[in-house]
Amino acid sequence: MFKGIDRIKYEGRDSDNPLAFKWYNEEETVAGKTMKDHLRFAVAYWHSFCGDGSDQFGDPTRFFPWDNVKDPLDKAKHKLESAFDFITRIGSPFYCFHDTDLVGNGTVFEIEKRLDKIIPLVKEMQDSTGTGLLWGTANLFSHPRYMNGAGTNPDFRVVANAATQLKNAIDATIALGGQNYVFWGGREGYMSLHNTDMQKEVDHLAMILTMARDYGRKNGFEGTFLIEPKPMEPTKHQYDYDTGTVIAFLRHYGLQDDFKINIEVNHAILAGHTFQHELQVAANAGLLGSIDANKGDYQNGWDTDEFPTNIYEVTEAMMVILAAGGFTTGGINFDAKLRRNSTDPVDLFYAHISGMDTFARALVIAHRILGDSDYNDLRKQRYASFDSPEGSSFEQGRLTLERMRGLAMEYGEPESIS
Numbered sequence: 001m002f003k004g005i006d007r008i009k010y011e012g013r014d015s016d017n018p019l020a021f022k023w024y025n026e027e028e029t030v031a032g033k034t035m036k037d038h039l040r041f042a043v044a045y046w047h048s049f050c051g052d053g054s055d056q057f058g059d060p061t062r063f064f065p066w067d068n069v070k071d072p073l074d075k076a077k078h079k080l081e082s083a084f085d086f087i088t089r090i091g092s093p094f095y096c097f098h099d100t101d102l103v104g105n106g107t108v109f110e111i112e113k114r115l116d117k118i119i120p121l122v123k124e125m126q127d128s129t130g131t132g133l134l135w136g137t138a139n140l141f142s143h144p145r146y147m148n149g150a151g152t153n154p155d156f157r158v159v160a161n162a163a164t165q166l167k168n169a170i171d172a173t174i175a176l177g178g179q180n181y182v183f184w185g186g187r188e189g190y191m192s193l194h195n196t197d198m199q200k201e202v203d204h205l206a207m208i209l210t211m212a213r214d215y216g217r218k219n220g221f222e223g224t225f226l227i228e229p230k231p232m233e234p235t236k237h238q239y240d241y242d243t244g245t246v247i248a249f250l251r252h253y254g255l256q257d258d259f260k261i262n263i264e265v266n267h268a269i270l271a272g273h274t275f276q277h278e279l280q281v282a283a284n285a286g287l288l289g290s291i292d293a294n295k296g297d298y299q300n301g302w303d304t305d306e307f308p309t310n311i312y313e314v315t316e317a318m319m320v321i322l323a324a325g326g327f328t329t330g331g332i333n334f335d336a337k338l339r340r341n342s343t344d345p346v347d348l349f350y351a352h353i354s355g356m357d358t359f360a361r362a363l364v365i366a367h368r369i370l371g372d373s374d375y376n377d378l379r380k381q382r383y384a385s386f387d388s389p390e391g392s393s394f395e396q397g398r399l400t401l402e403r404m405r406g407l408a409m410e411y412g413e414p415e416s417i418s
């Protein structure tokens with residue numbers, strides 16, 4: 001599929017070769033770590049090897065060499081070879097998948113059977129190419145059985161099916177040495193309160209996550225469970241609205257020691273926030289896990305999943321990520337897709353190169369702003385009045401409103417606004 005395209009190399013800023021990196025030099029060290037170790041890029045199996053360009057208004061525009069292979073397992077193998085061919089040529093250390101991206105959809109036991117057969121082959125592919133699994137997940141939203149949700153479905157039989165698919169996806173993730181396991185809410189939300197018992201549904205969701213945690217830990221999963229917030233689409237009210245909502249949920253149900261947040265740029269925008277804001281909220285809670293890198297459209301109200309090329313947005317994000325100490329098990333997954341009218345296989349390279357270069361460049365700039373400018377000092381100075389004895393007494397909880405009144409009398413009306 002990608003014949004004639006060599007391993008993408010770093011050629012530096014002066015290169016005009018569209019099939020070369022201008023900024024991403026995996027061996028280059030920034031702040032004591034190589035770019036490869038900082039950024040931990042991952043290719044998304046679904047957009048890159050399943051996305052056919054179709055949308056609500058039109059048929060597929062992109063065709064894969066395995067489209068006409070009848071046997072689901074043969075199809076899965078064919079796709080696997082092309083996927084790893086791409087991953088190796090672009091030089092991404094990781095990739096991510098949903099169970100159904102690998103083996104197609106069906107009954108949960110059909111999926112189970114196919115996974116049992118394909119996972120050893122995926123493992124071989126990982127080992128022979130030196131690629132790691134950043135995270136695995138189960139697709140609990142595409143099949144018609146999930147039209148009213150998976151963990152939050154009002155029909156217990158659907159919940160049992162969802163749990164089965166979930167168990168198998170965790171098994172696959174463990175077998176492949178996955179560093180994280182992701183839950184994006186899919187259809188875990190609702191359309192109308194009139195037919196929805198919200199409390200019951202949210203309790204059920206927590207129960208499924210608790211079972212997943214217990215199962216994973218019991219079976220040797222040492223990675224991080226991640227929740228990926230999204231405020232809307234496909235349901236009107238998604239239970240994992242944004243990072244703040246998810247943090248409250250995790251703490252309420254006692255899941256905060258095993259779960260962190262996977263923040264997607266476009267989801268942050270849909271929630272009326274910025275990506276940077278969401279990262280900072282997670283970092284403050286010590287729950288910044290991983291990111292789904294893409295770019296939203298500021299005029300559209302849906303998940304456009306464009307490749308990230310906004311250097312300002314990404315630089316500000318990298319400043320928060322660096323200040324929080326960087327990724328541990330997490331990384332940068334390109335949850336981004338080619339446009340419908342982008343139909344050449346080589347376009348997948350241009351798109352990933354742009355995204356990887358944008359993040360690498362942002363990493364360099366962010367590191368310089370944090371280290372070589374007065375950015376941090378200026379922000380600190382803004383709160384300097386809290387370093388006074390009274391200010392620090394306040395922060396330590398040693399003042400009362402009465403004492404504050406006394407201090408206000410002493411200070412009088414503040415003259416200059418600092």
Ligand code: XLS
Nearest residue numbers: 137184228264292303335
């Ligand atoms: C959809 C989500 C999805 C998750 C994985 O909006 O971003 O792609 O990342 O299920």
Ligand code: NI
Nearest residue numbers: 228264292335
């Ligand atoms: Ni995502």
Ligand code: NI
Nearest residue numbers: 264266303335
């Ligand atoms: Ni998304």
